[in-house]
Amino acid sequence: MLRYIFLYIFLLAVSSSVAADSPDHPLLNRYPGSSVAEFQTIGYERFSLPTGLPADGVGLDFPTLDLIGDLTRHTYRLRGVSTLKIYENYKAALERANFKIIFECALDECGSQRQIKALGASLAINNSVFNNWHDPYYILAEASGEEHRTHVAIYMGGNDNDAAIHQAVVEEVPINRNLIKVNTDYMNRPPKEMAGQVEITAAERAEDHSLLSRYPGARIREFTHEEYQQFTLPTGTVSAYRNADDFDNVQLIGDLTKHFYLLENVSTLKVYENYKNALKTADFEILYECSLGDCGSSTDVRALGALIATTGNVYNYYRDPYYLVARRDTLTGPAYIGLFIGRYRAETAVQQVVVETRDAQVDLIAINTDLLHRELEESGRASIYGIYFDTNKSEVKPESKAAMDTVADLLEEYPELQLYVVGHTDDVGAVEYNVSLSSDRADAVVKRLVTEHGIDPKRLHAAGVGPFSPSAANNSEEGRKLNRRVELVTRLP
Numbered sequence: 001m002l003r004y005i006f007l008y009i010f011l012l013a014v015s016s017s018v019a020a021d022s023p024d025h026p027l028l029n030r031y032p033g034s035s036v037a038e039f040q041t042i043g044y045e046r047f048s049l050p051t052g053l054p055a056d057g058v059g060l061d062f063p064t065l066d067l068i069g070d071l072t073r074h075t076y077r078l079r080g081v082s083t084l085k086i087y088e089n090y091k092a093a094l095e096r097a098n099f100k101i102i103f104e105c106a107l108d109e110c111g112s113q114r115q116i117k118a119l120g121a122s123l124a125i126n127n128s129v130f131n132n133w134h135d136p137y138y139i140l141a142e143a144s145g146e147e148h149r150t151h152v153a154i155y156m157g158g159n160d161n162d163a164a165i166h167q168a169v170v171e172e173v174p175i176n177r178n179l180i181k182v183n184t185d186y187m188n189r190p191p192k193e194m195a196g197q198v199e200i201t202a203a204e205r206a207e208d209h210s211l212l213s214r215y216p217g218a219r220i221r222e223f224t225h226e227e228y229q230q231f232t233l234p235t236g237t238v239s240a241y242r243n244a245d246d247f248d249n250v251q252l253i254g255d256l257t258k259h260f261y262l263l264e265n266v267s268t269l270k271v272y273e274n275y276k277n278a279l280k281t282a283d284f285e286i287l288y289e290c291s292l293g294d295c296g297s298s299t300d301v302r303a304l305g306a307l308i309a310t311t312g313n314v315y316n317y318y319r320d321p322y323y324l325v326a327r328r329d330t331l332t333g334p335a336y337i338g339l340f341i342g343r344y345r346a347e348t349a350v351q352q353v354v355v356e357t358r359d360a361q362v363d364l365i366a367i368n369t370d371l372l373h374r375e376l377e378e379s380g381r382a383s384i385y386g387i388y389f390d391t392n393k394s395e396v397k398p399e400s401k402a403a404m405d406t407v408a409d410l411l412e413e414y415p416e417l418q419l420y421v422v423g424h425t426d427d428v429g430a431v432e433y434n435v436s437l438s439s440d441r442a443d444a445v446v447k448r449l450v451t452e453h454g455i456d457p458k459r460l461h462a463a464g465v466g467p468f469s470p471s472a473a474n475n476s477e478e479g480r481k482l483n484r485r486v487e488l489v490t491r492l493p
Helices: 002-013 083-096 113-121 184-188 192-196 202-207 268-281 298-306 369-379 398-413 431-453 477-483
Strands: 035-050 064-079 100-106 134-144 149-159 162-172 219-234 249-264 285-291 319-330 333-344 347-357 381-384 419-424 460-464 485-490
Touching (some): 035 134, 035 149, 035 162, 083 149, 113 134, 219 319, 219 333, 219 347, 219 477, 249 333, 268 285, 298 319, 319 369, 369 381, 369 485, 398 431, 419 431, 431 460, 431 485
Antiparallel strands (some): 035 064, 100 134, 149 162, 219 249, 285 319, 319 333, 381 485, 419 485
16 A cells, blocks of 8 residues: 555656646546546446557457456646656656556557557547557556555557557456345335326327227327228338339228327337237237338338328337237228337337228128127217118118117117117208108117017117218218218117
8 A cells, every 4th residue: 555655645746737626546646747638437347458469460459458447547638748758757656656567568669550559549538549659658567455456557659749648547446236225125016007007088088089099198299080081001011212002001991080199208019019909809900010120121110100190200200110000890891000109219109090991882781799789889889871761761661671680689689788779861951851850760760679679668769860970071972871870879777
């Protein structure tokens, strides 16, 4: 320990110009007149110090002394002093403090220009000596104190009248391994999600699509809805340099709903797994999915997400991407869902598109009790397109028998079920007349279920809403056809 004190006092005595608040290492203060250009200290770090020149004489594979300890590095700069004088002073001070010189080199002994630069860079904080490679000197020394061993390495190089000193001190002190504490009580706590799961409010759920809720904690950034629209849904990777006809897709026509959600501090993987699980639980078929690098390059990923995004752009939310397309049959035709999930910094974005297709032959769709019940359970209502009436008439036509039998079977299979039977019309004609006609048609359906199928009339309530709740736009025959329907709506007991 005395030798360290002697070295410090010696250098301090010849350094009258050293600033009182300098960040010099306590073991070595700077050469008089030099200034600190860079400084670094790291507790318990791995560091290698060159102990000689490359064995092949031409390469950069220096033999090294590999150490672990507290590392302190300085870069000093000064003018008007030769690198030789700096070197002689450092070497003399180290020897007086009984440091053992392990390796040293001077001038051409330090190798070629390339090797000299690499030698100095091994100590430099910014990994370069820049132009300070002229007239080089290098010295590596070690000493053992009462508590630990210390290594000092110093590189000195000049350029014109300037000199740079790159100094590294490694103190091989024992590591303190008691800095981190484990709270074992935490392991007996409920999982984070069980302890404080964010709930989706009724107001938030009302803003989501009826088929699919948002991820808890997500907020809507953009939303669009279009009735009876064409849409191309990618079912494969997309190249940004190809057009829409060059990648796998499904061409759809139906009601198009898009949501752009944002949430914080949740991984794209966790969001993706939750959406995928919800869709599979609801009997959706996964038509296509990709994750991370399988979705293509970053440019391709952005192009893929843009095709379903509300704004046609995923912006910066393309990192850690996941994408899937799912399909499930409904009473009115197949429903398709596309999801693109990407991250930017701590935010995760969900681009969601739902396409509810409308079969051109929707009145020919076969319904069954399972499909009807599932629709009522999930949406609270189900449209029946197989019940027919003549124009401006309310009598149920004989060709409605299959649909009427299915509704009766549903009521018999689920005796606790109570329903509103709601008549709907298109928007052709007077509003008052259409409301009255839709009410008469609903009454006729209830009467047929009661008289011909023995259903308790207390379980059914007829109502007509005319054109007030359309399923599609009335500006086309296809849309008007969809609006002329009977709808079953779940009643509370």
